[in-house]
Every structure is written in structure tokens, then in C-alpha cells.
Amino acid sequence: MxxxxxxxxxxxxxxxxxxxxxxxxxxxxxxxxxxxxxxxxxxxxxxxxxxxxxxxxxxxxxxxxxxxxxxxxxxxxxxxxxxxxxxxxxxxxxxxxxxxxxxxxxxxxxxxxxxxxxxxxxxxSGADVADVVAAGRSMLDTATGGGWPTLIPLGTGRHLPAFPAEALPGWVADMAFAVAEFTQTPVDAAGSIALAALSTAAGGRAEVEVRGSWREPTNLYTVVVLPPGSRKSAVFAAMIGPLLDAERRLVELARPAIVEAELAAKVAGKTAERAANAAASSDDRGALLAEASAAAQEAAEVIVPALPQLVADDITSETAAALLAAQGGRLAVLSPEGGIFATIAGRYSGTPNLEVFLKGHAGDMMRVGRLSRDANHVDRPALTLGLAVQPEILRDIAQMPGFRGLGLLARLLFAVPVNTVGWRNVDVDPVPASVAATYAANLTTLVLTLADWTDPAVLPLTPDANARVLDIQRAVEPRLRPGGPWGHIVDWGSKYTGAVVRIAGLIHLGEHLRDGWGKPIDAATLDRAALIGEYYAAHALAAFDDMGADPTTRNAETILGWIERTGTTAFTKRDLYRAVKSAQFANVADLDGPLGVLDAHGYVRQLDPPARSAKGGRPPSPSYLVHPDVHRPAGTVHALDAHRRAA
Missing domain, CATH: 1.10.860.10 (DNAb Helicase; Chain A)
Known part of the structure; x- marks a missing residue:
């Protein structure tokens, strides 16, 4: 028994x-x-x-x-x-x-x-027998009181929570889970891109009214961090494909009006030209000049609408600004690559241009210069970003001029999921047709329902929902103090509550596709948004830590990730090298520094090497034990650490 x-x-x-x-x-x-x-x-x-x-x-x-x-x-x-x-x-x-x-x-x-x-x-594992015996003695010491030291975190990138897709509207959650299963990618990718899709549909067309003059637009900047080969493009295609279909539908609906406006502009232009010619050839120009001037003014006032465009890819800041002006202040940049960061950092111009991305998130008035016309105003720009980037790009953007100082990084909701490559199931069912059809139909409905709103629909909060926002503000404020958990990302943390409110607005609109603008956002929706907000807070800490980490610490995190994914509790240095050999670890000696970091932080313990045989020969590979807490449930580790920090 x-x-x-x-x-x-x-x-x-x-x-x-x-x-x-x-x-x-x-x-x-x-x-x-x-x-x-x-x-x-x-x-x-x-x-x-x-x-x-x-x-x-x-x-x-x-x-x-x-x-x-x-x-x-x-x-x-x-x-x-x-x-x-x-x-x-x-x-x-x-x-x-x-x-x-x-x-x-x-x-x-x-x-x-x-x-x-x-x-x-x-x-x-193939370790030397004497090494195994030494390990047994060490284990016995531990079991009888030797113990392990308390883990000293490498950063907050370990034990990160998975994206709570269940908090999304049901039809969105179903699609996110189905796409994640079919592509064998972490649900974080599909979930974050789903939020970007909702933001594309609602951005610039709805705002959440919190209290007083505080309003939050419903557009987001989401960034998923995944290495090459992790099927980012497949996830993007599935989650944003319906947006492209909705865009084509908007073009079909707008084309008659565009044709009519083009014809009116052509007629007005011809009329103005004839009036000008008549005035030029007449001796009595006074009245004719007045008529020509009025005709020219009438021609200038005829505006031909641009073809509707919801989504752009890798564009420059100048193009983004021009498209925002043409599209009534709404545009989404959705891409499975992160090339746009290099573009706005000055790849082509040599000068960073972040204004459109800063104002496009905040909804601040923006002036857009055009070659053939006077500068135009975009009163409430609402730009959406939905990107997937490689870890190296994440580290690069931290060094790009102005990205941190001017506040662009503070506007990004980072998702840093565990890479599933190497542990994928190759025999999986495709996304159920009914799930994909419902997702496409509902996303198109949301786009078309809000398309005609020129002034954003205002979404109020119920009193209970407003109380939830106050609770979030009270919880966040102490974290922003110097030395607090968010003290080193105070720029990001200061925008946290606003991000939760925006997510709540998107969930609300997704739940009420045709009449969300006529209903207040309730407390339950705020709670769901807060759950997603907590996810992004944990991942933001990891992303900022990674952006600021030195290479040795990053390599230590890579090894720790291998330990966690494989459930390894003991290993030899030789086994580790075989598992992680890459450009990052080209030689066995490249493991020394990262293993030393892990040892110093309490994650692993090197066993005393056995005595060398008198016969000589190849020395045994060093062996390591893994701290048991590495494989403990994440909730336990997080909750205890959080309480200790608070205490």
C-alpha cells in the first residue's frame, strides 16, 4: 500500500x-x-x-x-x-x-x-557511477536537514502565466484555443493577436468613459515574442484573415460613393476651368472672376473618400500618418515580423519618428503634412499594433533611440510565451469549420457595426465597474514606488490601469456586437479584463528584464527554460550541452558562466566530483542537481514570492 x-x-x-x-x-x-x-x-x-x-x-x-x-x-x-x-x-x-x-x-x-x-x-543519464554515489550522499544530507537555499530570482521571466483566453468573448476564446491547438503554438500568440483584431475593429470608433474627463480609446499595442520557426505567420493568417475580408466588404460598400464623388470632382473641376477661361478672355472680368472663384472653391470642397483600409503591414511613420488621416483616424499595423521597429527607428530616414505611434496610442490630435495640400488634423487617431517579434528584436528595440525615453515601450503589451517547438504534436485536427465561421462572421459584424461612427461611441462604466477600476488603481500605486515591484518599469506601470480599461471595452464590444455602444460596461467584464491585465503585467516584467539582461544571465535563463520544459531534476554537463548546443552555446565552455549564475541563484547545485581513477582516462562530466522549487506549481512560488516582497 x-x-x-x-x-x-x-x-x-x-x-x-x-x-x-x-x-x-x-x-x-x-x-x-x-x-x-x-x-x-x-x-x-x-x-x-x-x-x-x-x-x-x-x-x-x-x-x-x-x-x-x-x-x-x-x-x-x-x-x-x-x-x-x-x-x-x-x-x-x-x-x-x-x-x-x-x-x-x-x-x-x-x-x-x-x-x-x-x-x-x-x-x-549516463553519469559516472561514482558521481551517482556522491549524489546519493548529497541527497541524504539534504533530506536530513542540509536543505536548499531560497531561490534568488534570475528575473521574472520564469513561471510566467499562460494567456487567460477564457476571459475573452466566447467566440474569440474558442478561435484562439482552436488556432493554438492546430498550429501547436502557445495560446498566448493567438490570444494577443485576437485582442489586436478586436482593437482593429473597434479602435477609433469607441471610447470607455471612466470618470470625469478620463476616457480611454479602445485600441491596443500587442507584441508577442517568439523565436523563428514557431509558426507566427500561420497564427496571424487565421486570426486576422477575417479582417481582410471585412476590409473588402467595406470597399464594396464604399465604392459607389467614391465613384459618385470622383464624378462630382471631375464635373466641378471642368466647370471651374471653363469659368476661369471665360474670365481670362473677357474684357469685363469682374463678375466672371467672381464666378470662376466660386466654381474653383466648389471644386476644392469636393472630397473623394479614400478606399477603406483597416490593415497595413511594414510601413513607415510617414505612411502610417497619411493613412490615418485618409481613414478617419483608424488603422492597424499587423505583422508576424518586427521590421516596423527598425523602420520607425530610422532605417530609411536615419532619424527616429515616433510621433504617430505615440499619439496614435493616446488619441492625441495629430497634424499630417501632405505634399499637395495644407496640413490636416487627425483629431482622434487610433492606431493598433499587433506584432510578433523574435527575442533578438526585443533586445534591439530597447537600445533604439527614444523608444524607452519617449514612451513607446511603455505602450506595448508584451507576451513572452514558452516556445513549443520540439514538443509539438504533429497529428492534430484543424480548426473546426463552425468555430472559424463564427469568428469570421462576428468579427465582420463588429467592423461593419462601428464603421460609420465618426465620433467615437462612448461606453460608460456601471458604478460597480468604476469601483473595480479604483481598486486596480489602489493596488498599482504602491508597486510604482522606488524599490517597488514595478519601480523599474514605472513608465509601463503608469499606463496599466488604462490598458485594463481598454481591454474591458473590447471584451464588452465583443460580447455585444450590434448594440455594445448602448450598454454600460459591468464589473464582471472589468474583472475579466483585469485577469488579462495581470497576465500582461507578469510578461512585461519578463520582457523588460530580458531587454536589460546581460548575455550570461540570458544564457542562464535559456538553460533554466530547458530544465523546466523537460522536467529535469538532475543532469550532467555533457547531457546539457547535447541538449542546448547552438550558436548560443557553441562550446562546452560556454556553459560555465550561465551554470555559475544558476548555482549562485540556488537553481542548481554541482555535486562534488568523484576521485580520479588511478588508471587515468577521461574525467567524468560534472553533475548537477536541480532545486525542487523549479518544478513546483507556479501559483505557489508566485504567491509566496509576492507576499514576501510585499512584507
Whole structure:
């Protein structure tokens, strides 16, 4: 009979005893760590209890519930009702140490199981037998108290959450999941591009009214970071194809009016020309000149509409500005490549031109110069960006003049998903025809419904939704302080709440395709947008860390990514080199620096090398053990780290 390595009832009893008799927390904290709890919510709550007890703060249920509500963590531990469940599940607070002993014993058993798995993996990896024996001794030391150090994060790029596509409108979520499955790409790519597609349909045609004069347009800048060969183009084709069909539909609808306007312009031009000729050949020019002037003015006032265009690809800043003016302030730049960054950085002109991309996001009035006419105004430009870039381009744009200082990077919603290449299933079903048809029909409906709005539709918030926005603002503000979690990306963090509001507007319009402009945005929609916002916040931290990381740290992150993807718990240096050999790691020696970084941060531990054989021969490859926390559920690691930073 296999014995379980956890006892949730004992964990509940420990926490319930602490809430019933707070004085026991100090005694139990000496022997019971948060990591000893099997259930992540229990680990988070125990960390909070011991931190508050150490600070001399009360740990009764009422104050703990209030603290968790303020920090936004109440839902992570099961809500206020669960605190009372914990107390009711405690037979006697006097037996707290006994319950703690049970929890600690199970934690040691799990540790032994993990260490045994590491030893088994090392034994089958081809490592030298003496190395395996040395590993066993090291594991025994660890299991009996040697322990592992607390992980020192390399950055926030590890354990990143997956895109919560379920928060999108149902028909959009269905398409995103189906495309991700068929292309065998992370859902992050399809989800982010889906948001860009919604932004293309609604951008410039709707604004969210938060409070007072604060309004947020419904256009976004999304950037997915994936390496070459990850099928970015296939995802783009599936997600934006319906937009191109909708664009053709708009052209068909507009063509009669364009033909009529062209004819009117031609007639007015001929009339003005005849009047001018008559005035030129007459001795009595006064009245004829007045007629010619009026005819010329009438001809100049005839405006021929441009053919509708929703989507552009790799264009210059000047072309983007001209298209925005021609298209009534709405345009999307959607591309599976990131060449546009080099273009706007001055690839052709030698001078960066970011104005259209800065004002196109904010909706600030923009003057557009034309060769044959006076400068035009674009009162509310609404530019959408939906791009997929390679990691190298992400690092390059951080160095491009003005991109950070002028605020372009602060406007980007980054998605940095795990690359699935090498772990893809080649035998998958295509996107169901019904899912693709519904997505195409609904996206086209949204485009056509909003196409005729010249002044943006105003989407108000319900009182409860406005309260949600205030909650987000209150939670964000402390993060922006110097030394806070977002202190080094304060430019991006300052725009976070606005981004969540914009996403809420897009979800709302996607849920109400034909009459979204006539309904307020409710609190549930804000909550869904906030879930997506949290995703982008985590990925923004990773993206900015990667943009600022030195090459050795980036290489260490690459190795750590391999460890996580493969579930490796022990490995030899030779095995690692075979797995990651590339231009990045051309020689075995290229692993030394990154492995040293991982060792210094506690992610891996090098085993003592076995004694060299007296017969000589090739020395054994160095062997490493992996910190168990690397493979722990991401929610546990994140929640504990977040609480410790806050504390």
C-alpha cells in the first residue's frame, strides 16, 4: 500500500489552531516552513501568519480577512468563509504542535520522493557511477536537514502565466484555443493577436468613459515574442484573415460613393476651368472672376473618400500618418515580423519618428503634412499594433533611440510565451469549420457595426465597474514606488490601469456586437479584463528584464527554460550541452558562466566530483542537481514570492 505524502486535514488544523490561538504561531514557525504545506493556498496563508506574528500584528480571522482583502489575496486562500472552515476543522488548538509534526513529516517524505527521482534520473543519464554515489550522499544530507537555499530570482521571466483566453468573448476564446491547438503554438500568440483584431475593429470608433474627463480609446499595442520557426505567420493568417475580408466588404460598400464623388470632382473641376477661361478672355472680368472663384472653391470642397483600409503591414511613420488621416483616424499595423521597429527607428530616414505611434496610442490630435495640400488634423487617431517579434528584436528595440525615453515601450503589451517547438504534436485536427465561421462572421459584424461612427461611441462604466477600476488603481500605486515591484518599469506601470480599461471595452464590444455602444460596461467584464491585465503585467516584467539582461544571465535563463520544459531534476554537463548546443552555446565552455549564475541563484547545485581513477582516462562530466522549487506549481512560488516582497 502506498502512503500519501500529504495530509490536508492536518494542514487545515495547523492553520485553524493558529487562528484560534495566535500565540502558537511563534512556536510552530521555528519548525514549520510555508514550503512544508502541500496545498498552495495553505502555504500562502501560513507565510502571512508568521510574517504578521513576527511583526507583532494580530492574526485573528477578522484582521487576516481584512489584510487579505486589502492586498487582493483573499481569493487565493479560498475567501473569508474558508478562514472559518479552517477553525471549524481544528479539533483542539492545544494539539497544534502535533498537527504541525504531521505536516512536517509529510513534507520530508515529499522531499525524499523528489530527491529519489533526481537520483533515478541521474543514474540513467549516463553519469559516472561514482558521481551517482556522491549524489546519493548529497541527497541524504539534504533530506536530513542540509536543505536548499531560497531561490534568488534570475528575473521574472520564469513561471510566467499562460494567456487567460477564457476571459475573452466566447467566440474569440474558442478561435484562439482552436488556432493554438492546430498550429501547436502557445495560446498566448493567438490570444494577443485576437485582442489586436478586436482593437482593429473597434479602435477609433469607441471610447470607455471612466470618470470625469478620463476616457480611454479602445485600441491596443500587442507584441508577442517568439523565436523563428514557431509558426507566427500561420497564427496571424487565421486570426486576422477575417479582417481582410471585412476590409473588402467595406470597399464594396464604399465604392459607389467614391465613384459618385470622383464624378462630382471631375464635373466641378471642368466647370471651374471653363469659368476661369471665360474670365481670362473677357474684357469685363469682374463678375466672371467672381464666378470662376466660386466654381474653383466648389471644386476644392469636393472630397473623394479614400478606399477603406483597416490593415497595413511594414510601413513607415510617414505612411502610417497619411493613412490615418485618409481613414478617419483608424488603422492597424499587423505583422508576424518586427521590421516596423527598425523602420520607425530610422532605417530609411536615419532619424527616429515616433510621433504617430505615440499619439496614435493616446488619441492625441495629430497634424499630417501632405505634399499637395495644407496640413490636416487627425483629431482622434487610433492606431493598433499587433506584432510578433523574435527575442533578438526585443533586445534591439530597447537600445533604439527614444523608444524607452519617449514612451513607446511603455505602450506595448508584451507576451513572452514558452516556445513549443520540439514538443509539438504533429497529428492534430484543424480548426473546426463552425468555430472559424463564427469568428469570421462576428468579427465582420463588429467592423461593419462601428464603421460609420465618426465620433467615437462612448461606453460608460456601471458604478460597480468604476469601483473595480479604483481598486486596480489602489493596488498599482504602491508597486510604482522606488524599490517597488514595478519601480523599474514605472513608465509601463503608469499606463496599466488604462490598458485594463481598454481591454474591458473590447471584451464588452465583443460580447455585444450590434448594440455594445448602448450598454454600460459591468464589473464582471472589468474583472475579466483585469485577469488579462495581470497576465500582461507578469510578461512585461519578463520582457523588460530580458531587454536589460546581460548575455550570461540570458544564457542562464535559456538553460533554466530547458530544465523546466523537460522536467529535469538532475543532469550532467555533457547531457546539457547535447541538449542546448547552438550558436548560443557553441562550446562546452560556454556553459560555465550561465551554470555559475544558476548555482549562485540556488537553481542548481554541482555535486562534488568523484576521485580520479588511478588508471587515468577521461574525467567524468560534472553533475548537477536541480532545486525542487523549479518544478513546483507556479501559483505557489508566485504567491509566496509576492507576499514576501510585499512584507
Amino acid at each position: 502506498t502512503r500519501q505524502t500529504h495530509d490536508h486535514a492536518a494542514e487545515q488544523a495547523v492553520l485553524g489552531a493558529a487562528l484560534l490561538a495566535p500565540h502558537v504561531v511563534g512556536d510552530l514557525a521555528a519548525t514549520l516552513n510555508p514550503e512544508d504545506f502541500h496545498r498552495p493556498a495553505h502555504a500562502v496563508l501560513w507565510q502571512i501568519l508568521i510574517d504578521r506574528h513576527a511583526a507583532g500584528q494580530p492574526v485573528d480571522p477578522i484582521t487576516i480577512a481584512a489584510y487579505l482583502t486589502e492586498s487582493g489575496d483573499l481569493g487565493k486562500v479560498g475567501g473569508a468563509a474558508y478562514l472559518h472552515t479552517l477553525m471549524q476543522a481544528t479539533p483542539s488548538a492545544a494539539n497544534a504542535s502535533h498537527y504541525a509534526g504531521i505536516v512536517a513529516d509529510h513534507a520530508r517524505r515529499r522531499q525524499v520522493v523528489e530527491l529519489g527521482a533526481q537520483l533515478a534520473q541521474l543514474a540513467t
